[in-house]
Amino acid sequence: MLKKNGVACKEEYMEKLPSDIRKEKGPFAMIECFQRIPCDPCVYSCPIKAIMHMSDINDIPRVDFDKCNGCASCVVKCPGLAIFVVDLSKSSGKAVLKMAYELLPVPAVGDEVIALSREGKELCKAKVVEVRDGKINDKTYLLGIELDREYIYEARAVRVVDSDGK
Amino acid sequence: MIYTDLMIIGGGPAGLSAAKTVSDYGVKSILVEKDRKLGGQLVKQTHRFFGSKKEKAGMRGFTIAQNIENEIRKSGSSEIWTDSTVLGLYEDGVVTVLRNGRMEKIKPKKIIAATGAFERYLAFENNDLPGVFGAGAVQTLMNVFGVLPGKKVLMVGSGNIGLIVSYQLIQAGAKVVQLVEAAPEIGGYLVHASKIARLGVPILTSATLKGVYGNGKVEKAVIHRVDERFNPIDGTEEEIEVDTVCLAVGLTPLNELVRMAGCEMVYSGELGGYVPLRDDFMQTSVNGLYCCGDASGIEEATSAMLSGSIAALHACYSVFPDIQDYQEQMQRLQSALTELRAGPFGEKIRKGLSRAVVIKNA
Amino acid sequence: MRIENHPVLEYKRGKKITFFFNGMPVECFEGETIAAALYAANILDLSSSRRLHRPRGLFCAIGNCSSCLMEVDGVVNVKTCVTPARHGMHVCVQEGKGDLL
Numbered sequence: 001m002l003k004k005n006g007v008a009c010k011e012e013y014m015e016k017l018p019s020d021i022r023k024e025k026g027p028f029a030m031i032e033c034f035q036r037i038p039c040d041p042c043v044y045s046c047p048i049k050a051i052m053h054m055s056d057i058n059d060i061p062r063v064d065f066d067k068c069n070g071c072a073s074c075v076v077k078c079p080g081l082a083i084f085v086v087d088l089s090k091s092s093g094k095a096v097l098k099m100a101y102e103l104l105p106v107p108a109v110g111d112e113v114i115a116l117s118r119e120g121k122e123l124c125k126a127k128v129v130e131v132r133d134g135k136i137n138d139k140t141y142l143l144g145i146e147l148d149r150e151y152i153y154e155a156r157a158v159r160v161v162d163s164d165g166k
Numbered sequence: 167m168i169y170t171d172l173m174i175i176g177g178g179p180a181g182l183s184a185a186k187t188v189s190d191y192g193v194k195s196i197l198v199e200k201d202r203k204l205g206g207q208l209v210k211q212t213h214r215f216f217g218s219k220k221e222k223a224g225m226r227g228f229t230i231a232q233n234i235e236n237e238i239r240k241s242g243s244s245e246i247w248t249d250s251t252v253l254g255l256y257e258d259g260v261v262t263v264l265r266n267g268r269m270e271k272i273k274p275k276k277i278i279a280a281t282g283a284f285e286r287y288l289a290f291e292n293n294d295l296p297g298v299f300g301a302g303a304v305q306t307l308m309n310v311f312g313v314l315p316g317k318k319v320l321m322v323g324s325g326n327i328g329l330i331v332s333y334q335l336i337q338a339g340a341k342v343v344q345l346v347e348a349a350p351e352i353g354g355y356l357v358h359a360s361k362i363a364r365l366g367v368p369i370l371t372s373a374t375l376k377g378v379y380g381n382g383k384v385e386k387a388v389i390h391r392v393d394e395r396f397n398p399i400d401g402t403e404e405e406i407e408v409d410t411v412c413l414a415v416g417l418t419p420l421n422e423l424v425r426m427a428g429c430e431m432v433y434s435g436e437l438g439g440y441v442p443l444r445d446d447f448m449q450t451s452v453n454g455l456y457c458c459g460d461a462s463g464i465e466e467a468t469s470a471m472l473s474g475s476i477a478a479l480h481a482c483y484s485v486f487p488d489i490q491d492y493q494e495q496m497q498r499l500q501s502a503l504t505e506l507r508a509g510p511f512g513e514k515i516r517k518g519l520s521r522a523v524v525i526k527n528a
Numbered sequence: 529m530r531i532e533n534h535p536v537l538e539y540k541r542g543k544k545i546t547f548f549f550n551g552m553p554v555e556c557f558e559g560e561t562i563a564a565a566l567y568a569a570n571i572l573d574l575s576s577s578r579r580l581h582r583p584r585g586l587f588c589a590i591g592n593c594s595s596c597l598m599e600v601d602g603v604v605n606v607k608t609c610v611t612p613a614r615h616g617m618h619v620c621v622q623e624g625k626g627d628l629l
Contacts, residue, residue: 003351005369006359035356036509038468039216041224057218058509077224079214080357103337104535120366138226139536140214157364200591201610212536226536284592296572296585303589303609311564312531312539338531382583383572 018065027070027087045077115155173274178206180459180474181280187478189241205231283417283460291377297384301414316410328414329358436518437463447480547617562608
């Protein structure tokens with residue numbers, strides 16, 4: 001339960017998704033922000049204004065999925081690291097998840113990582129397919145991982161396996 | 167006796183913003199800070215700030231502090247005294263400062279007290295053992311000195327500070343074994359809670375710390391559940407192996423100085439303790455004495471910066487009434503502060519302010 | 529222990545210096561406070577309580593709580609959490625309240 005342990009349930013996060021048709025068309029941003037807090041940098045982070053303008057900075061952000069192209073510019077700007085890009089348009093069986101990353105070590109493209117659920121539990125193995133350098137964005141990296149499609153709405157963090165296999 | 171137009175006590179977010187506003191108008195001021203460097207709690211904030219993009223949201227806290235300081239120094243109209251402690255604020259308007267082993271006496275036309283807050287403590291068995299820290303101390307060690315306070319941490323408190331410092335501990339290489347919160351729900355922003363939950367930090371509400379145990383330092387902690395009146399529930403004790411306990415259980419305004427000068431104070435649970443009565447421009451019941459930032463009521467950094475600017479702008483205006491665009495700037499600042507406080511998180515603040523704000527006749 | 533790499537911060541450490549804790553040499557970086565340097569060297573006992581002599585360490589690290597008072601170069605009640613370490617300094621655990629004169 002979100003207010004008890006910080007973990008959003010299925011009903012809560014499913015509300016942040018576009019239509020089924022849109023989901024399959026291409027990548028899109030999923031903003032897992034469920035609470036009214038004074039915060040609006042996401043609105044200004046989108047180069048094509050796909051995050052709707054807020055008349056009150058306490059408003060919960062909404063994505064215009066017709067405009068959103070999944071570029072992930074917003075992912076690395078959100079102060080709460082609450083935005084993810086979901087890409088279901090790849091080869092069947094696999095999906096790509098993009099997230100903000102501010103930890104060490106930073107994995108490299110091709111590395112194997114463990115995908116974690118919203119509760120920090122190990123879900124599955126995943127492969128790093130994109131690493132956008134944090135240096136150009138004040139140290140917030142963008143990490144893209146490829147994983148089995150069935151986990152795309154559950155995986156929300158990674159544990160980097162270091163060279164000792166830990 | 168040193169005479170000046172404006173004196174700002176405290177170089178944290180409120181004081182820095184006040185000094186920046188003052189320097190924007192070319193008004194001479196002295197900014198006094200007891201620490202070696204400016205920035206207050208801002209320098210320890212590694213996360214990107216929330217709030218409105220117009221008011222520096224998205225920038226990391228320590229970057230904000232550095233930028234404001236650079237702007238103040240560039241303008242040259244602010245004299246900055248670090249390693250200088252204000253000893254007293256007297257009823258005749260004199261401020262005494264301990265600086266370089268001497269006591270300086272200053273008589274400013276206007277004074278802005280931005281002295282911040284101090285950390286609350288918690289009563290539990292062996293709470294004096296080395297390894298028990300305030301959250302601020304953990305931040306100072308990790309983010310200022312690059313020293314890890316411990317490897318296995320119990321965090322007490324789920325307000326924004328507890329949640330943010332937990333994340334910072336993970337970034338620094340420590341493991342937050344557990345976070346406990348005595349209230350039935352998480353107190354801070356849920357996005358902060360989600361950030362640490364998915365990195366494996368279990369958050370337990372309606373639970374608190376019973377005691378810590380160890381040979382000369384923390385080696386284990388015992389937590390237990392509490393009911394809705396915070397009474398411990400027998401038989402719910404759980405032992406956790408930790409080497410560090412971090413208390414993030416709230417702040418209390420640090421405002422003895424303004425009290426000494428004779429300000430009327432009021433107790434406000436919502437604002438964290440005794441706070442000075444003030445008007446919409448942060449001026450206290452003592453004419454020419456302003457109080458802003460956490461010293462006037464516990465809130466957060468962005469509101470501290472805005473209240474510092476408001477106090478400074480009004481103080482400048484009262485010394486130099488021909489300041490250009492005063493109305494426009496004041497309106498902009500007041501709107502931004504109101505907007506920040508308009509949501510559900512601002513409710514507590516608004517309630518506290520309704521008791522602490524005195525509307526003065528213009 | 530010291531953090532070598534941090535994902536967001538770059539620590540600007542000064543040159544290496546040595547001071548003495550209860551006669552034992554402790555290496556640290558210029559700019560660090562005495563208490564931070566001691567903690568980096570895994571020395572957590574900075575003082576003790578007056579009556580029961582229970583060990584005390586850092587609590588607030590910002591000069592507010594008095595948990596870290598030590599004797600530094602003969603001067604008692606020094607707040608080691610806000611006092612920078614200097615090369616050759618002599619830092620001792622203080623006995624009791626310390627004598628000012």
